[in-house]
Amino acid sequence: MSHDEISFHLPPPAALIPAPPAVAAPVMVPLTIDGRAVEVPAGATLIDACKTLDIDVPTLCYLETLTPVNACRVCVVEVEGARVLAPACSRAVEAGMVVKTRSPRVDLSRKLVLELLGSSVDLSTAPGLSGMMHEYGARPDRFQEVLGSPSSVSSVAQPVKIDNHLYVRDYGKCVLCYKCVEACGTDAQNTFAIAVAGRGFAAHISTELDVPLPDSACVYCGNCIAVCPTGALMATPEFELRQAGQWRPETQAVTDTICPYCGVGCTLTVHVQDQQIVKVTSPFDNAVTRGNLCVKGRFGFEYVNRTQSD
Amino acid sequence: MNGADQLCRDLESRFGHAVHRSPCLGQCDRGSAALITRAGSDPERFVLAPVSADEVAKALSAGTVPTVPRVGASANGAGAKIVRRMNVADATSLASYRQHGGYQALAKAIEIGAAAVIAEVSAARLLGRGGAAFPTGRKWDAVAREPARPHYVVCNADESEPGTFKDRVLMEQDPFAVIEAITIGGLATGAERGFIYIRGEYPESERAIAGAIQQARAAGLLGVDVSGTGQAFDIEIRRGGGAYICGEETALFNSIEGKRGEPRSKPPFPAQFGLFGKPTVVNNVETLVNVLDILIDGGDAWSKTGTAGSAGTRLFCLSGHVVTPGLYEIECGQTLRHAIGVAGGIPNGRALQAVLLGGAAGTFVGPDALDMPLSFEGARAANATLGSGVIMVFDETADLMDTLARIAQFFRDESCGQCVPCRVGTVRQAELLQGRDPGSGIRDPGSGIRDPGSAHHSAR
């Protein structure tokens, strides 16, 4: 028997299609959310359960692909019998739970979180937050009204950090959701270039010893940019277009293609404005990438971009 | 309250940048305190209290560690249990500890076995003394039952709640009791390693505990074979780095693991997913020390002291405007009035304005609450909390708004920064409380103060 014989005639299709080993059917846990009964697999979170019922829970620091840190607390819901509100993004379901996703207490809490954030952070490039503010009647200005001058309301305003050609860090927009730290760390990239440093209001995202990115461990995969919910981390083309007042997402064509580089086959979601690639992301639900890319996939598109003169 | 601001100013003018203002150093019984670190290849750290700028200068130039003046703890007569060895036995000697009844509880524990130990603790209805008042027996039982290995025992000696100093006194005056209790916890719950996480500002406590561990090891009371049982158990010391939040049990785990000291979300609880992700018992120092008497007296007998809902005695840290600030062991159920009386009452015949119960994270009560029983249920009925046993007394001359502002600053400075209501909310609260005229009320904050408070309360 030689290799040739194998390759000469392809074997016929399998009778049984190869597949992952069967796993035991998950135990289903019954609970009630906003008066509606639902069953979800054990280990699911309240937000998973809400999704099956199409109940919308606002989130900021939550992402399917990351371990919940429950830092922002906009997702809180009321669990009957519990002393405190529960973060829906991380609280695991328990049998018989009775959950309210909206109640005066929940709404007040969400409103407050939004006001606290809005009064301390520049949320101008955070998609969806203004809608949330409106929905919960949040008025971030009211602290200023009470305290008199804007300067007496502490904020995290600071100059934009521009220390490399690929992306900028504008921590005046950072809500400290920890997503970038997780994406850079154990949840995806495992490079550990950034972490939270300082405490309290001075807590901030930092490279080791706060050195500029090029002196840090950063490998410029940009997976942090992909998860940042506020635009604090932004690829340079988008940043520059915004600065010039030319960022027009509504005119952008967004197309999925496959990365031109290595054989992993990452899906690139390419954002094109005026025949220029202005941003590359990857879908979080993609089995190959889970939203992550490497530096080549995310930034290596310049060779097809051109300038006005083309 | 006792001239700390003046002290800081004096020190700053003398030593400049080498001086850092620090939050509560846990010396509230003694007034203004300083933690002194002498840098070098063999750094030394010690605490002076009460202290003046002159004394600091003297201590620094003398080049020797001054003996710290001890304002000792004293208890009222009603069955002094926890404090009975203090100022009686030699805290640095295992032999002396044994002479005063030490290590009998461990012998008993070994004799009756792990399951019976847990049964006794449960029967005693011992509640946690670290602030959350969780039944200790239930905690131990849950960990003992967890199949995942290894198990850990952690003694929470991070005592950072302003106004609290009971654990420091316990560790300094009766360190062997702490070690013995941790050992019993380890044997009962199937752990082979224990950690004691000592607040960094407590160098004396650390020295006392380290000495006690060393002697216990030498005597075969810790190590690969504890007292001939064939079971291994040993204790490691971890020193805190000056963060209030690291007293929170899950933040404490992170800190021991070498991570940033931030609380984890619960559930999962420590009994399932604790230190290094393994089932872990975490108890306050005082909670653990109570276990010794529970084993010697028997759980049922022990639970006869105190009230139905709060068995046993408690250590209360009396400070502020009382004649003799200090640590007092008081049976649960006695009134607040009684406690203040034990400490000599309010000096100079002034009237009581308020009492801060349970530390900065606790509650203010007014003179109308003087007859409140000092028990968990009593405090709850008055919408207050006993927390870590702080009773801080303010007479009519005190500026409560100033105290409130300082508490707000404390929380602002001690927030780890993880979640929004705490990180930003504490800043807004402090801002709203700052810069107001002395004696005036809070500037109309609308719901500016209460809202962040409620969001915060709702969050954790």
Next chain:
Amino acid sequence: MGGGTSSYQEIEETDCILLWGSNARETHPIFFHHLLAGLKRGAKLYAIDPRRTASAQWADVWAGLDVGTDIALSNSMAREIISSGLANHEFIEHATTGFAAYRELVEPWTLERGEAETGVPAAVIREMAHTYAGAKRAIICWTLGITEHHTAVHNVMALINLALLTGQVGRWGSGLNPLRGQNNVQGGGDMGALPDRLPGFQHVENDEVRAKFDRFYGVPVPPRKGWHLSDMFNAMDRGELRALYVIGENPVQSEADQHRATRLLEGLELLVVQDIFLTETAQRADVVFPAAAGAFESDGTVTNSERRVQRVRKTLNPPGEAREDLAIICDLARKLGHDWTADAETVWNEVRQLSPIHAGMSYQRLEKMSGLQWPCYDDQHPGEWFLHGRLWERPVRGPRAPFSPVKHELPLDELNADFPLRLTTGRRLAEYNTGVQTGSYASPTRRGETIDVSPEDARRLGIAEGPPVRVISRRGVVVAPVHIDHALRPGLTFMTFHFPDDVPTNMLTSDATDPLVGTAEFKATAIRIETGSGIGDPGSGFSPLPVGSRTPDPGSSAWTSTSSGLSPRTWNVRRSIACWVQPRPVGTGRLATLAATAAPPLADGRSPAIVTCYCPPVTRCRTQSAGSATVPSTTSARGWRCRPRKPGAWSRSTICWRPSRVQPPSPMSVMTSRAA
């Protein structure tokens, strides 16, 4: 059928990973995410690599073997597995053939001999053998560290043997996975860009298969195997191959032994290059077809390392007159009398009709399921997670899997007193191949080409980080600055080939190739390092040395192979994928037909050769170095070269742009503006 046998998901659920000759952390970063998830779950990782790479730093154990001793290591592991009773005899008897010969071959490979030959401590070989054989699930992954050797195929077979010996293949979480270096290496093979295959790995010499293609296209497909890349260069040398059509490939810079490659390409009668940049190769072409960039400017599909066929979509209009490859080819076809639709989906549906393993992959399904893994036989078929499950069926479906006893051979470029150091080459994270794509984005981690040496060698040679030295092999000399790398062991040096304009590393490398598939021995060059004054000054040091040793004759014993046939697609596609080239042209699918129809004799009566490369045409020539805004004058001055170099050689042709007709839409404007 050739392809990675497992899915990425499986590496997250396996128990033991042998990462062999692969620095996936840098070269396949997102695959490494999956691998890391596996480590997090508790899998053991063994990194087998001469260098202590970024990947090896994640490993439980790093087995730092000497370059080119992979077969020795594998055989030694095999002997240990057999002698400690860990071989899966049930599987061997049930599903394999040739075990006796294999056992005999590996018998002398004691741990001690393994250690002596490979430099890996016996205890490490033992541990790897035991862990791999004992694991419930185990996966072997490899990249060019295995295949860029003159023993490429044998190296791969040595790994396959280990899997057969232990039954670590054909099950969930157990498999053999070559990590593909480019986004469509796998797809190129799938589509028949192999000398002996038609689309779907159907053998070109199989009459039944060919008949199907003949019927479909209405022209006979030539019944013989084609040449692989190295064959082609040898044929050029012999004067048998005189015209070449290169699509998306830059052999002038990517071939081993650049001097020879350049000479041969320049000696062709006709060189047609279809590319997105005016590459070094394109600059030597008679005709250049400006092409659209594969991933961004055209439609189609590519196949990744887990056999997942995924859609590539057009996101940009190509610049100037650049057009999609398909449009260019169809135009070519039209001139030759075939009226084909230049539409990617239509072509794909042709593939589906002809290749059974792709039959179920309609564009609609590919869209909906974010790609499908072949084989996918019909519209209901979900695609297959892993291959070779058939070996576990009772009875085995199809033929049983043969052991291939393979012998250890040292690299051909021998070390001696004159060339005492081993140079191995590879990639870095932020760079890609010859830099034509990556050169234009401003990577903050780019530090240019260096010759990386171990601290020990640096001390011995008295060289320091920074100043340039002369690197000399039997074939050439380059000048490169020194970088001291603690990941290297004494005697081992490292370079990339990312900056050929600055340091043409492939001047050094050996063009010794694997006679089976033609991959060159990029990973093992013998060099010496010389220091001295004036090195690095303009004009210094680039005089090629007289050629010392040459590739041995294909007839010599060095080439004797023990097996023939199965080519597990181990070639290095960076240099070109599979090429169909013969005097009687043959192609795959449409191209086969095209060639068959075209085949008009050239002026001198010989046939033109058609070389196709299914590698995505993405190899644009780098027009700038990072950050510089100027275009090298050579490029801008020349512009597209669309003139017949030898008048008459292609004179009958009407399909290429003649200088007179082609007023290229100032293609240079494309180039310059890109550079700006």
